[in-house]
Amino acid sequence: MENNYFALLANDVKKLWNGLDDGQKLGMLALIVLTIITATFFLSKAMEPDWVVLYSDLNEVNALTIVDNMKKNGYQYKLSEDKKSVLVPSNVRDDMRIFVAENDLIKTGDAGFEILDDMQLGSTDFKNKLTKQRIFQGEITRAIEKIQGIKYAKVQLAEPERSIFDDNDEKPTASVMLVLDTGYKLKSTQVKAIKNLVAYSVPRMTPEQVFITDQNGNVLSDETAKNSTDMESFKTNIEKQTAKKVSDVLEKIVGKGNVSVQVNADIDFNSAKSTIESYIPVEGKNEGVLVSSQTEVETYENPNQVPNPTGVNQRNLNYSKQKTAMNYNVTKEVKQVIYAPGTVKRLSIAVAVNKILTTDEKNEIKELVVSASGIDYNRGDNISISGLQFEGTGIDKKNSEELAKQYQQEHIIYLITSSVIPLIIVLVLGCFALAILKSIISKLPTHKRIEQKVIEDIPIRVSEEDEAPEITSKIKFNEKELASQKEQTINELNEAVMSAPEDAAKLLTSFIRE
Numbered sequence: 001m002e003n004n005y006f007a008l009l010a011n012d013v014k015k016l017w018n019g020l021d022d023g024q025k026l027g028m029l030a031l032i033v034l035t036i037i038t039a040t041f042f043l044s045k046a047m048e049p050d051w052v053v054l055y056s057d058l059n060e061v062n063a064l065t066i067v068d069n070m071k072k073n074g075y076q077y078k079l080s081e082d083k084k085s086v087l088v089p090s091n092v093r094d095d096m097r098i099f100v101a102e103n104d105l106i107k108t109g110d111a112g113f114e115i116l117d118d119m120q121l122g123s124t125d126f127k128n129k130l131t132k133q134r135i136f137q138g139e140i141t142r143a144i145e146k147i148q149g150i151k152y153a154k155v156q157l158a159e160p161e162r163s164i165f166d167d168n169d170e171k172p173t174a175s176v177m178l179v180l181d182t183g184y185k186l187k188s189t190q191v192k193a194i195k196n197l198v199a200y201s202v203p204r205m206t207p208e209q210v211f212i213t214d215q216n217g218n219v220l221s222d223e224t225a226k227n228s229t230d231m232e233s234f235k236t237n238i239e240k241q242t243a244k245k246v247s248d249v250l251e252k253i254v255g256k257g258n259v260s261v262q263v264n265a266d267i268d269f270n271s272a273k274s275t276i277e278s279y280i281p282v283e284g285k286n287e288g289v290l291v292s293s294q295t296e297v298e299t300y301e302n303p304n305q306v307p308n309p310t311g312v313n314q315r316n317l318n319y320s321k322q323k324t325a326m327n328y329n330v331t332k333e334v335k336q337v338i339y340a341p342g343t344v345k346r347l348s349i350a351v352a353v354n355k356i357l358t359t360d361e362k363n364e365i366k367e368l369v370v371s372a373s374g375i376d377y378n379r380g381d382n383i384s385i386s387g388l389q390f391e392g393t394g395i396d397k398k399n400s401e402e403l404a405k406q407y408q409q410e411h412i413i414y415l416i417t418s419s420v421i422p423l424i425i426v427l428v429l430g431c432f433a434l435a436i437l438k439s440i441i442s443k444l445p446t447h448k449r450i451e452q453k454v455i456e457d458i459p460i461r462v463s464e465e466d467e468a469p470e471i472t473s474k475i476k477f478n479e480k481e482l483a484s485q486k487e488q489t490i491n492e493l494n495e496a497v498m499s500a501p502e503d504a505a506k507l508l509t510s511f512i513r514e
Contacts, residue, residue: 031429038425049089051078054096055106056085059152066105070096133157140201144176144194149184153177157202173209174198180214185233192222234342239263245372246349250365258354258390263373266346276335296323347381349373357387 020028055066060083067086070077075096078087088096100106123131137155144153159172176198180186195207212220243261250259298321349369357365362385375381 035429038429042422049076049091051087052090052093054086054088054093055100057151058084058086058106060084062106066100069103069105070099073099075099133159136202140198143197143201144178147190147194149181149186149190150178151181152179155198159202171209172202172205174202174205174211176210176212178212178214178220186214186220188222191220195222235265235267238265238267238344242347242349242373246351246369249368249372250351250353253368254353254355260352260390262350264348264350265344266348268343268345273336273338276337277332292327294325296325297321298323344379346379347373347375349375349381349383351383351385352390353385353387354390355387356389357385362387 017025054077055063058066063079063083063086067077067079070086070088075092076089079085080087137157140155141153144150144155154177156175157172158174160170163169176194178186178194191212192207194212195210198210199205199207207222214220240263242263242265246261246263247259250261251257300320301318351365351369353365365385366383369375369383369385375383
């Protein structure tokens with residue numbers, strides 16, 4: 001019974017299709033194709049999985065390794081344009097992470113001791129030496145990558161041939177290239193730790209034989225005076241801290257956003273050492289402490305001297321001399337002063353206030369800046385204060401308005417693409433389908449059209465010689481006759497259709513074709 005039903009339905013569809021003209025067939029095909037494309041698009045969007053990040057910030061080798069293994073095992077995945085992130089459906093992310101861990105698809109640094117697993121018998125001394133070097137490099141790289149702020153590391157060891165003469169025996173060296181996280185800067189203590197880590201991992205190597213650089217080519221040293229990264233960071237921190245102190249004081253007076261402070265610090269990164277000796281006398285006196293005293297007395301008398309009888313005085317040859325030597329000690333103070341690098345040589349501060357300032361207001365602000373920043377005019381520090389009308393407020397307001405307008409436009413576009421356009425497409429398809437169906441149905445025969453055709457076939461003849469009353473009575477009679485004939489005709493048609501439905505269908509089909 002069901003097969004007969006589908007067969008009749010297919011037969012009716014075939015007859016209906018054959019009854020359409022070329023324009024209607026083309027419209028019907030276009031409608032079907034457009035409906036299929038639209039339905040496929042919306043179904044694909046509805047069935048698309050919720051993509052989440054499996055791993056991000058991968059190097060290209062690890063990302064391609066993960067993708068290749070997932071492709072071989074038939075897992076869904078997406079690779080970002082920069083080839084650093086792998087995306088998977090949210091419902092399988094945990095399983096995919098287990099899959100990656102089980103297969104050890106992410107390699108951190110070079111291979112280490114696992115190289116020994118692939119060692120074969122019969123290796124040459126040269127190959128064994130290279131294998132040993134690779135093991136050292138891989139293990140050191142893994143250790144360095146565990147340090148905070150280091151994304152990747154590359155270690156290269158150079159071990160020259162040993163010499164029997166101590167003077168010609170060169171020590172091994174190492175070069176380390178670090179890829180740091182964005183915005184991260186290594187401290188001198190971290191650089192020193194990396195140097196010691198490498199040096200103490202390789203026999204006969206010293207920290208001085210380790211050269212370290214970052215991804216930008218900056219030389220990293222464990223001495224602040226030689227480490228350009230630390231020098232720049234130190235200078236930046238002093239400038240930021242000073243600017244923040246001044247801004248915090250002034251913003252409480254003129255309001256937040258109404259003051260701009262810029263600081264430029266001239267830093268001396270040279271280290272110096274000086275020795276100071278000072279001698280301090282005894283308190284309350286201008287002399288030191290008496291330690292020893294020595295006095296020498298010399299006396300001479302001439303024993304042959306006789307009185308002068310004439311009474312004339314003679315020269316006295318007798319004399320006496322005394323010499324005293326006193327030794328004093330004073331307090332002695334010796335200092336060795338080491339001037340560490342990072343001394344501020346000169347500080348320049350520029351302050352702009354969003355207000356027209358008077359002379360008194362500028363002086364008050366200058367005093368506040370001096371107190372907050374520790375300005376020292378003796379070393380040549382400078383302060384510049386300006387009172388101007390900022391344009392930033394208007395610009396910020398304009399930018400915020402533009403951002404709000406842009407957000408509103410994007411929101412409208414999203415609503416149109418996600419809701420309005422699909423609705424319009426459905427309405428257009430519906431109207432198109434209704435138009436085609438209407439044109440098809442308009443050609444089908446209806447009861448009224450059949451009755452109209454029967455009525456038109458009944459001859460009505462009225463003699464021109466008859467008078468008006470007779471014509472009217474004949475017309476009424478003919479109407480009754482037409483009604484009875486109409487009913488009789490409908491009954492005959494129904495009986496004919498019921499008795500031979502196949503012939504009636506053929507007749508209807510031929511009528512539609514005509």
